[in-house]
Amino acid sequence: MTSSQRSRLAASWATALALALTLVSGPALAADPKDATLSREDQACLECHAKPGLRKTLANGETLPLYIAPQPFAESRHAREGCEGCHSQIDTATHGKPGNEQKLASKRSHAVESMETCRDCHQKTMKKYDDSVHWALVKTGSAKAPLCADCHNPHATKSTKEANAADDALCRQCHEKVTQAFTASVHGTDGENLECKDCHRTHDVKAATVGDHLRGQCLSCHKETAATHASWLPNAGRHLEAVSCAACHAPNATRRVDLRIHEARGEKAAEKVGVPQFVQFTSSASGKGGLDGRALWSLLQDLSRGNGDDSRTFVRGRLEVQTGVEAHSLAAKGKALKDCATCHRKGAAAFQSVTVSMIGADGRPLRQGASQGILNSVESIGSVAGFYAIGGTRIKLLDALLVMALAGGVLLPGAHLAMKVISARRRKAADQRTSDSD
Numbered sequence: 001m002t003s004s005q006r007s008r009l010a011a012s013w014a015t016a017l018a019l020a021l022t023l024v025s026g027p028a029l030a031a032d033p034k035d036a037t038l039s040r041e042d043q044a045c046l047e048c049h050a051k052p053g054l055r056k057t058l059a060n061g062e063t064l065p066l067y068i069a070p071q072p073f074a075e076s077r078h079a080r081e082g083c084e085g086c087h088s089q090i091d092t093a094t095h096g097k098p099g100n101e102q103k104l105a106s107k108r109s110h111a112v113e114s115m116e117t118c119r120d121c122h123q124k125t126m127k128k129y130d131d132s133v134h135w136a137l138v139k140t141g142s143a144k145a146p147l148c149a150d151c152h153n154p155h156a157t158k159s160t161k162e163a164n165a166a167d168d169a170l171c172r173q174c175h176e177k178v179t180q181a182f183t184a185s186v187h188g189t190d191g192e193n194l195e196c197k198d199c200h201r202t203h204d205v206k207a208a209t210v211g212d213h214l215r216g217q218c219l220s221c222h223k224e225t226a227a228t229h230a231s232w233l234p235n236a237g238r239h240l241e242a243v244s245c246a247a248c249h250a251p252n253a254t255r256r257v258d259l260r261i262h263e264a265r266g267e268k269a270a271e272k273v274g275v276p277q278f279v280q281f282t283s284s285a286s287g288k289g290g291l292d293g294r295a296l297w298s299l300l301q302d303l304s305r306g307n308g309d310d311s312r313t314f315v316r317g318r319l320e321v322q323t324g325v326e327a328h329s330l331a332a333k334g335k336a337l338k339d340c341a342t343c344h345r346k347g348a349a350a351f352q353s354v355t356v357s358m359i360g361a362d363g364r365p366l367r368q369g370a371s372q373g374i375l376n377s378v379e380s381i382g383s384v385a386g387f388y389a390i391g392g393t394r395i396k397l398l399d400a401l402l403v404m405a406l407a408g409g410v411l412l413p414g415a416h417l418a419m420k421v422i423s424a425r426r427r428k429a430a431d432q433r434t435s436d437s438d
């Protein structure tokens with residue numbers, strides 16, 4: 001709605017309501033300095049709340065301003081719901097009178113509680129939000145993740161058509177650096193002007209590096225990707241799975257290998273048992289230059305045991321960029337990484353930086369740096385066998401080990417290690433089948 005449409009609508013409301021009010025209560029109220037489009041109940045609230053100085057001090061010492069501007073409220077989408085539409089718990093008989101002060105712990109806790117009222121009328125949107133990483137962050141104590149009111153002022157709610165124009169500004173208030181990188185990228189320039197929600201959506205924003213949803217978004221617009229890449233890239237399907245799009249399309253990015261701990265049934269299941277174990281292992285490893293092959297191996301053993309089923313925890317490797325800014329710095333195709341040797345060469349830079357990660361309680365990955373040699377260590381073969389582009393020597397080593405294992409002539413420290421190599425391969429094949437059939 002344009003502002004002139006809005007004021008026209010407000011004006012017609014004003015006329016209708018002024019008429020109604022004149023009939024009900026005589027002209028005195030309509031001439032009140034407060035907006036005449038408001039119901040009498042709302043005007044009663046605003047007797048006090050339209051006083052600019054009204055505020056209260058909260059238990060933690062913060063000041064909560066209690067001023068509500070009447071005009072924007074009268075013009076908002078919620079004018080018809082009235083104050084009571086959202087503040088139904090207020091008892092008008094006692095509210096605001098001396099001696100009836102409410103104890104409020106902090107602005108944040110008040111805001112989180114107040115948000116529950118949106119549930120009464122916007123169930124669908126709330127359901128999406130309940131599924132988002134932002135809500136998971138709120139639940140686990142983040143003081144910064146957005147609540148409804150951070151994007152929709154409840155006392156001046158605009159139609160979302162108007163809000164739409166400012167979508168990215170809404171995300172930008174908290175994700176400044178990412179937004180800058182995005183604006184300068186191939187998607188933010190040349191009149192393409194994608195918006196954050198084209199990939200992340202608005203209310204059910206998911207953790208960025210969890211699952212395949214973001215790659216799915218890329219492929220939903222770039223439908224030919226598999227075919228065009230296969231024309232020059234052998235085993236393109238495997239590359240598109242093991243290498244993030246940005247790792248090739250953000251030309252100046254620093255890359256790393258992330259080894260994500262999964263469970264056969266999905267990424268999250270290990271959370272309850274797994275997170276404390278992960279934290280324990282990784283904090284003892286961080287003193288020693290990162291998690292090494294042996295530590296990773298025993299962590300996986302431990303996690304599997306915690307599940308009561310030895311086969312359920314495994315690791316999947318992915319070559320990715322290191323920062324969120326880099327993930328958005330996509331350039332035109334001419335600048336994309338095409339040289340095989342950048343990755344397939346002994347000592348390739350991308351494989352020198354390795355993290356081990358696992359999904360934490362807020363839905364985002366917990367990460368731990370791994371020691372430099374982890375991808376090449378014999379001790380980690382059982383754990384990282386599904387990911388071995390690591391230069392010619394690496395592949396030869398693994399293949400040699402596998403041949404030995406298959407022949408039964410195992411020279412490894414323990415036969416279970418070799419078994420793990422084989423079963424990891426089988427699992428990989430099985431995974432591939434399931435993902436092919438989606």
Ligand code: HEC
Pocket residue numbers: 042045046049064065066067068073078081082083084085086087110111112114115117147149154155
């Ligand atoms: C659409 C729902 C909704 C309506 C309608 C609404 N409020 Fe609110 N109100 C809220 C929410 C949510 C908060 C908590 C905002 C926050 O701080 O995040 C709030 C907070 C407040 C506060 C505390 C100060 C603050 O900003 O946190 C006052 C005072 C208040 N409302 C008064 C009113 C009055 C008076 C009206 C009618 C003129 C009204 N509200 C209409 C949802 C609403």
Ligand code: HEC
Pocket residue numbers: 041044045046047048049055056066083084087090092095096097100101102103
């Ligand atoms: C007589 C003046 C007065 C009127 C009328 C009044 N308020 Fe208040 N309101 C206050 C005062 C004073 C406070 C701070 C009270 C406190 O410290 O607990 C307050 C606090 C609030 C708060 C902050 C949260 C809380 O519960 O402390 C909200 C929300 C609120 N009022 C909404 C309303 C609504 C909605 C109406 C109309 C139904 C209304 N008020 C009518 C004086 C008033």
Ligand code: HEC
Pocket residue numbers: 118119122125126129146147148149150151152160161163164167170171197202203
């Ligand atoms: C990060 C900003 C942001 C947050 C947080 C947010 N919204 Fe929205 N909301 C928007 C934008 C932008 C739109 C416009 C439509 C779109 O982009 O999906 C919108 C649209 C809406 C709509 C219109 C219908 C629809 O679903 O598209 C409703 C209703 C709504 N939001 C309610 C809520 C409620 C309730 C919450 C809290 C659970 C909330 N919003 C949290 C930004 C936000």
Ligand code: HEC
Pocket residue numbers: 077078081085086114115117118119120121122148149152154157158159160161
């Ligand atoms: C008592 C019911 C009620 C409550 C509670 C309520 N809303 Fe609404 N809301 C409505 C109605 C009715 C509309 C107008 C619907 C329309 O315009 O299609 C609306 C419109 C909106 C819109 C604009 C949607 C659009 O498409 O233009 C947003 C955004 C919104 N509400 C957010 C919120 C938020 C955030 C809260 C909680 C602070 C909230 N609402 C609480 C009833 C409610």
Ligand code: HEC
Pocket residue numbers: 133134137142144145146147150167170171172173174175196197200201202205206207208209364
């Ligand atoms: C009021 C602040 C705020 C707003 C508004 C906001 N976010 Fe966030 N968001 C956060 C915080 C805090 C986190 C936690 C991680 C961080 O600090 O980046 C987060 C996390 C995320 C994540 C997950 C990051 C990860 O590590 O996986 C994504 C994706 C995201 N936001 C996208 C968006 C999008 C898209 C919008 C606009 C629709 C938006 N955010 C609006 C505060 C906000």
Ligand code: HEC
Pocket residue numbers: 168171172175178179182187194195196197198199200208209214215217244246320321323324325327328
């Ligand atoms: C073209 C799709 C796309 C668009 C549009 C997009 N993003 Fe992202 N975003 C991604 C991808 C892909 C990742 C990283 C996933 C990964 O590392 O695998 C990401 C990651 C993030 C993260 C997590 C960063 C971190 O530190 O890990 C945030 C926050 C985020 N995006 C916010 C935004 C905001 C804000 C906008 C709008 C300015 C936006 N995104 C637009 C695709 C997009």
Ligand code: HEC
Pocket residue numbers: 215218219222224225228229233239240243244245246247248249333334336337338
């Ligand atoms: C191994 C590196 C690599 C990976 C991984 C990769 N790309 Fe590319 N991509 C390229 C190169 C190089 C080109 C340019 C090819 C040419 O035209 O010479 C390209 C071209 C493109 C183009 C331009 C049109 C076309 O298809 O030729 C799009 C769009 C694209 N890639 C999207 C993606 C998406 C989406 C992903 C992730 C699902 C992805 N790429 C993963 C290297 C990669």
Ligand code: HEC
Pocket residue numbers: 186187192194198199214215217218219221222245246249330331332333334
């Ligand atoms: C909403 C649709 C949409 C989504 C989602 C999307 N893109 Fe794009 N992308 C475009 C458009 C439109 C262009 C510019 C026109 C073109 O070259 O196809 C573009 C351009 C590109 C280019 C440059 C192509 C060239 O010819 O130079 C690359 C690379 C690219 N996108 C990669 C990605 C990646 C990676 C993702 C996921 C993180 C993604 N895109 C998500 C619409 C989208």
Ligand code: HEC
Pocket residue numbers: 232233234235238239242243247248319337338339340341342343344386387388389
């Ligand atoms: C951005 C880094 C990168 C680039 C560039 C790249 N690759 Fe790869 N490649 C990988 C990764 C990572 C894997 C690991 C897949 C795995 O472990 O299953 C891989 C796997 C392979 C495989 C083995 C596939 C399998 O079945 O396991 C071959 C063959 C291969 N790449 C050839 C190439 C060729 C030829 C090029 C150049 C045209 C190329 N790659 C460019 C990273 C890259």
